[in-house]
Amino acid sequence: MNHFQTVAVFTYPTDLFVAKSFLESHEIECFVRDEMTIQVHNFYSNAIGGIKLEVNTEDYEKARCLLIQHGFIEEEEIAAESENNWIFKLDKITSTVPVIKSLSFSTRAIILFILVLLLITIPAYFLSLPTTKELLTNAPWCLSHVTYNGKNYVPTSSHIRFILNSQCEESINFKENGLIELPGFQSQPIMGQWQMEEDSLRIFGSDNFEYIYNGNYKLDFNGRELTITSGNTILYCYR
Known part of the structure; x- marks a missing residue:
């Protein structure tokens, strides 16, 4: 050549x-x-x-x-x-x-x-993509319904609140300090704690309905939707 x-x-x-x-x-x-x-x-x-x-x-x-x-x-x-x-x-x-x-x-x-x-x-x-923690905490996640042991439930917190047109009725609020606010079922909102463990989410210390909310969850982000799944519970969220 x-x-x-x-x-x-x-x-x-x-x-x-x-x-x-x-x-x-x-x-x-x-x-x-x-x-x-x-x-x-x-x-x-x-x-x-x-x-x-x-x-x-x-x-x-x-x-x-x-x-x-x-x-x-x-x-x-x-x-x-x-x-x-x-x-x-x-x-x-x-x-x-x-x-x-x-x-x-x-x-x-x-x-x-x-x-x-x-x-x-x-x-x-x-490098510019948000971390999992940032996706969870930058705004509350609306909660449409909960599946527990194969049955669907719609959460209804009993506290008095004002809802604007752009807001959802029930939501999950992941706070940066490790606290989490969850909707109740004909009850006051539930307070608990959360933390990330490798690729999974752990919710613990719930002050009510702990058998529904406490556990280790897998996170599935799909655009503006988020599915949070554990062994018995599935939380269907959106923004």
Whole structure:
């Protein structure tokens, strides 16, 4: 498999093809990189490091000497490009990546930009997601009904309260200090405690209906809905 190396860089295609024809007349195989990009948009030339004339690695020294001798390039032109033009360096690096090295520099640059963007945005997205504790405590959860031992019950707390149109009649309030307020069943609201244990929720210390509420629960978040499930009890919540 041939390995090409940049021997000269030109701003305009016409200059390049004179040098290319000259080298080919000396039986040196040439390859042109980024030619089409600059033919479409000449002002891209400096931005992408110019049009690159490449030759086989084994022909590099011979081609370079011929181009210098006949005035196509100066002695230190290639070295200066590689030292001073970061785009030239980027082109050199990306041209060694197996999957994309055959693509034009502009295409390789776009692919690299997308990859960098993904590397930044994907971790940032997951880091910005709320924790389970934050999902539980940032607002009360409305409780539509409770399933206990296979039977459905609708909680009805007996305390006096004012309900606005946007509020639900019964709710579970997870407080950040570890206390929890649960709806009663023809009774006052029930107070208890809660804590997270790995991926499960533990409710304990309920001052009433402890046989319904106390236990270890699995949490299932589905958009604005939350199902809290233990061995005997299922709490159906929403926001």
